[in-house]
Amino acid sequence: MAAALVAYAAGTRPSLVSRPVTASTPRSQTARAARAGVSILAVIATFILVWEGYKGLWGALAWDWPVRPNNRTMPHTWDIVLALFEPAQRRGGPILLLVELRAALFTLWEAFVGFVIGGAIGFGLGVLFVRSQTAERAFMPYVVGSQTVPIIAIAPMVVVWGGRAGLPQWFIVSIIAAYLTFFPVAINTLRGLRSPPRTAMELMTSYAASPREALWKLQVPAAMPFIFTALKVSAAASVIGAIVGELPAGFRGGLGRDLLQFSQQFTAAPERMFAAVIVAGLAGITFVGAVTLAEHRFVASARRQDAEIAGAGA
Amino acid sequence: MTLVVEAKGLSKTFGTGDEAVRALSAIDLEMGQGDFISLIGPSGCGKSTLLRLIGDLARPTSGELSINGKSPHQARLDRDYGMVFQSATLLDWRTVRKNVELPLEIMDVPAAERSTRADQMLELVQLGQFAGHFPWQLSGGMQQRVAIARALAFRPALLLMDEPFGALDEMTRELMQQEVLRLWAETGTSVVFVTHSIPEAVFLSTRVLVMTPRPGTISDEIAIDLPSRRDLETRKNPRYFELITRVRDALRSHDS
Numbered sequence: 001m002a003a004a005l006v007a008y009a010a011g012t013r014p015s016l017v018s019r020p021v022t023a024s025t026p027r028s029q030t031a032r033a034a035r036a037g038v039s040i041l042a043v044i045a046t047f048i049l050v051w052e053g054y055k056g057l058w059g060a061l062a063w064d065w066p067v068r069p070n071n072r073t074m075p076h077t078w079d080i081v082l083a084l085f086e087p088a089q090r091r092g093g094p095i096l097l098l099v100e101l102r103a104a105l106f107t108l109w110e111a112f113v114g115f116v117i118g119g120a121i122g123f124g125l126g127v128l129f130v131r132s133q134t135a136e137r138a139f140m141p142y143v144v145g146s147q148t149v150p151i152i153a154i155a156p157m158v159v160v161w162g163g164r165a166g167l168p169q170w171f172i173v174s175i176i177a178a179y180l181t182f183f184p185v186a187i188n189t190l191r192g193l194r195s196p197p198r199t200a201m202e203l204m205t206s207y208a209a210s211p212r213e214a215l216w217k218l219q220v221p222a223a224m225p226f227i228f229t230a231l232k233v234s235a236a237a238s239v240i241g242a243i244v245g246e247l248p249a250g251f252r253g254g255l256g257r258d259l260l261q262f263s264q265q266f267t268a269a270p271e272r273m274f275a276a277v278i279v280a281g282l283a284g285i286t287f288v289g290a291v292t293l294a295e296h297r298f299v300a301s302a303r304r305q306d307a308e309i310a311g312a313g314a
Numbered sequence: 315m316t317l318v319v320e321a322k323g324l325s326k327t328f329g330t331g332d333e334a335v336r337a338l339s340a341i342d343l344e345m346g347q348g349d350f351i352s353l354i355g356p357s358g359c360g361k362s363t364l365l366r367l368i369g370d371l372a373r374p375t376s377g378e379l380s381i382n383g384k385s386p387h388q389a390r391l392d393r394d395y396g397m398v399f400q401s402a403t404l405l406d407w408r409t410v411r412k413n414v415e416l417p418l419e420i421m422d423v424p425a426a427e428r429s430t431r432a433d434q435m436l437e438l439v440q441l442g443q444f445a446g447h448f449p450w451q452l453s454g455g456m457q458q459r460v461a462i463a464r465a466l467a468f469r470p471a472l473l474l475m476d477e478p479f480g481a482l483d484e485m486t487r488e489l490m491q492q493e494v495l496r497l498w499a500e501t502g503t504s505v506v507f508v509t510h511s512i513p514e515a516v517f518l519s520t521r522v523l524v525m526t527p528r529p530g531t532i533s534d535e536i537a538i539d540l541p542s543r544r545d546l547e548t549r550k551n552p553r554y555f556e557l558i559t560r561v562r563d564a565l566r567s568h569d570s
Contacts, residue, residue: 197401197403199399199401199403200403200405202371202397202399203397203399203403204420205370205371205390206369206370206371206390206395206396206397207393207416207417207420207421207468208390208391208392208393208420209420213420217416217419217420218405221405221407222405224407300406300407300448301406301407304406304448304450
């Protein structure tokens with residue numbers, strides 16, 4: 001997970017994964033990765049200092065606004081970390097960290113499948129809408145409307161319907177994740193497909209290019225930066241969708257049920273709740289980080305940025 | 315011999331009813347093989363509209379227009395047009411070579427021939443060593459040369475240029491004019507060239523068509539009888555200045 005965090009931070013600092021025209025040396029890439037690692041550690045250290053500082057100061061002065069700090073509302077950071085290394089069950093067995101990592105992997109898989117399904121549907125809708133104004137006018141209100149219905153209202157319906165249809169539980173959760181994923185992709189794909197300047201479209205017309213050729217050779221490549229922006233939003237949303245999707249039927253194996261359970265046991269063992277939240281957060285960061293890496297690998301404008309940063313740094 | 319462009323009573327109206335704007339009215343035009351015609355006039359005189367009608371990017375409201383004896387639509391389907399706009403409009407995610415190959419890809423030219431032809435065209439515009447670069451690594455003038463190479467890559471019968479050098483500085487502009495004349499001589503293509511610049515129109519063309527607005531019509535036609543070989547000497551030729559004055563007077567005489 002720590003490695004994923006470093007990769008993510010380095011991804012937002014595009015130079016690490018750049019494939020610039022002027023190749024940067026492996027040594028400078030190592031240096032950048034090291035710098036990214038240091039900055040992450042600095043943020044974590046600052047966070048711990050603020051947390052413990054607040055606890056100590058507010059406790060000593062007996063202040064209780066906004067939060068009265070005690071070991072229930074704000075457990076010590078080291079207690080949260082220690083909770084990760086204690087057995088998950090009272091009678092022993094694997095430590096909480098391992099249990100939660102396994103749960104995170106399960107939830108990430110559900111989220112990933114939902115992300116792929118939702119991404120494909122979103123892309124398809126974007127293409128449909130750019131090709132047909134009639135389709136856009138007819139369906140766009142429902143696409144927008146679908147997102148104003150809260151996911152916690154949709155999830156139980158999908159669980160019931162999916163269960164009747166005999167779908168595996170994890171796949172039902174993926175469908176719920178897809179519901180949160182498709183919207184940003186559809187909207188941004190549409191914007192991206194409309195982004196080429198009029199002269200570029202006229203150029204394709206002058207070559208007597210078919211609409212399909214104009215789509216794949218001009219509009220889709222031009223839309224890639226827009227689509228990847230949406231995919232980053234969707235990656236995070238799909239993890240939330242998967243966690244929420246696990247809740248209504250109490251599906252086992254993922255983060256959702258554990259988070260629910262720990263929140264019920266919050267007064268007894270608050271540090272376990274915080275520990276699980278940290279793992280859930282890392283799962284989301286890992287996914288978004290992977291999408292960011294893909295962006296810098298495949299999107300020309302991101303590579304261009306990389307090249308320019310590398311050029312400026314050299 | 316068929317004319318490359320033949321227009322009779324061509325007109326174009328945008329909108330309908332009270333809001334109708336007559337962009338072009340009663341345009342007659344005959345253009346032969348190898349002609350270099352410039353359309354010059356103030357903003358709103360319809361010169362770009364005329365170019366777009368010729369290139370089948372817009373339909374005339376009335377009148378007749380034929381390209382190589384065909385309808386503009388058929389000419390477009392036959393890939394008779396090479397277009398160059400004021401902005402180079404290169405695709406940022408493609409290398410210079412891949413940009414020049416774009417029309418050839420759409421025309422299903424085999425890959426091997428595509429890259430040979432792209433390299434030839436890039437040599438022609440003297441950008442051979444930049445084939446592997448991306449557009450954003452080139453200057454504005456170089457980008458416009460790539461756009462010209464791309465327009466010529468499939469050997470169109472007619473090159474349509476809409477203020478192609480409008481965004482370039484004066485020095486680059488003069489170099490590009492020289493370049494276009496050289497390409498025109500080497501490829502034998504016919505050119506319709508829209509410009510705001512009187513010296514540019516005179517220096518490049520075999521004929522300059524002066525256009526006036528409201529509604530857009532061709533008010534004067536000035537044959538440019540400068541020696542066919544044009545270079546720095548041409549720009550010092552007294553005849554060059556006479557012709558510039560004639561075009562300027564033609565533009566002035568219609569000022570209201």
